[in-house]
Amino acid sequence: MKAAIYQGPGAVEIHDVPDATLSRPTDAVVRVVRACVCGSDLWGYRGVLPNKPSGSRLGHEFIGVVEEVGAEVREVKVGDLVVAPFQWCDNTCETCRDGIQTSCPNTGTFGAAGADGGQGEAVRVPFADGTCVVVPGGMAACDEATLASLLALTDVAATGLHGAVLSGVERGDEVVVIGDGAVGLNAVLGASAVLGAERVVLVSTHDDRAALGREFGATDIVPARGDEGVEAVAALLGRKPKHVVEAVGNPDAWDMAIAMLRPGGTVGSVGVPHVRPELPLFPVLRGNLTVRAGLAPARHYLPDLLQRVLAGGYDPGRVFDLTLPFGEVAEAYRAMDERRSIKTMLAF
């Protein structure tokens, strides 16, 4: 089979690799239907994470059709269309039952060393019954837009929602989202459509992303960063906000989030803090702030979000503004790296 392989900074190629096969009785093999490139894939692509070895598999987001199941797989059937979160899990241990499937003792990430990546023709899915969520009706029930939204559930829709959940925003509340990438936009959508926030302020300096943000439920756009953005948000709301989502991960976004919060406020962070992996504590202590950060337990959110997608009116897949055939995966990386695309889908 063919799979995207990391060659080094800026270089992704499709190579022949061994076919995905069952290795344990709880595995399934899934033939990929749609996959995509994640903002976090760009860290490796840009060489910011120099620990990614040349020759690595790529991609942790995919949906597909089950091709083969192991002897102990009970729920997932051959022919099912399934959505897999970016990390697999057993979904039976106490940590999974707590809804933190990303910390399951049996977890791992697709595309990491030893695992098949989503950016390939097929994937061995460990703990298939725990990991996969079956789409009722299968491929026949899905148009292109539905496939896109199902694909979004594997990571960005769940991650954006998770940021909003971590921020503590609830029905009727105000929340500010810092970051207008696919995750930030999905934080807006999650806060608005899923959690029922009444006022959702998106910090965005890109008109096209802000426009999608408005369609996703942003009631206000603040096109300013840093101190200027902090002041603009407080002026807009009449007071510093209580709930902020940090959906970037870089120091500017973190500093903005902390400075923006009112005393006693909460930041929910789902950005990956590669650039400055430490948080200054004194501002947190002085402000009695709550800091919550986490890899999104997408599996926890998947059943509900899947129902929302199929019911209509919840369309996280709209963040895909470019679709390319899998053969053009290199161009997909370039388009996202050069910010020509918010998020690029790969069709197989």
Place this chain on the structure above:
Amino acid sequence: MKAAIYQGPGAVEIHDVPDATLSRPTDAVVRVVRACVCGSDLWGYRGVLPNKPSGSRLGHEFIGVVEEVGAEVREVKVGDLVVAPFQWCDNTCETCRDGIQTSCPNTGTFGAAGADGGQGEAVRVPFADGTCVVVPGGMAACDEATLASLLALTDVAATGLHGAVLSGVERGDEVVVIGDGAVGLNAVLGASAVLGAERVVLVSTHDDRAALGREFGATDIVPARGDEGVEAVAALLGRKPKHVVEAVGNPDAWDMAIAMLRPGGTVGSVGVPHVRPELPLFPVLRGNLTVRAGLAPARHYLPDLLQRVLAGGYDPGRVFDLTLPFGEVAEAYRAMDERRSIKTMLAF
């Protein structure tokens, strides 16, 4: 009047200073009855905070009798015995109404530049109506133990309780407290007596402090630090805990707290992180942890805690294991610095 004055590392002396006087119509002047030395006073005493100028006033914990009130003071009367939190506040602004009085725009800390310190014969109390809580019955209603417990409310009792509150522990829960100083012990007492935790594990390597911890409600003592302590706690509870109070502030305590938590758990920190004022973010992100830190809004807790002290059975003042006359304030610092005393009270 006389007040304790910081002379430089290791040196505290009593000097004559200008009498405390009303400076604004919302002020009161309070004649100090009992004061004490705080663990955080030792940071300056040891020269760890080299920004404390020689000649500074000292002390932020005191109770006393009102001697004079400004024209706009309505609630507090001359002759009242009052408890003041370690920071004053107006207690009327929206931040105070939110219960975060330590972030009041009108706040300040007793003993800081420009303010009278608690370790002196009298104190000008700004925003007296907002700051002071009147003790019903006054001095006549208080024996020595009651005075000690009222004094504890000004900081350590509220700070310990705040740590427990920040950790998210509720009635019937398990919680682990890291730190057996006066604040950690009061976190045990707060978790147990105020919040109703069912199981309170105190990490303590000092037998005398552990003994008081047990009397304050600790159900278990873990006399081990670092990885050994982390493993001992998990073995004791059968699982990593969901709620941890960090009541030290140094890197070892922070690292232990973060390593100890189960995925999705919460650390409530009230230690002051002078030694390493940054928190590594990746463990927080990986574990979906909640980090809450804060200067305790003692004023928020004071009315309830005052009632508990007067009702009996809640005795945070038991952390005072040494009482000295104010004239021996230098010995009070030495006793705490050399860990001969958990917390030392000064009688006037």
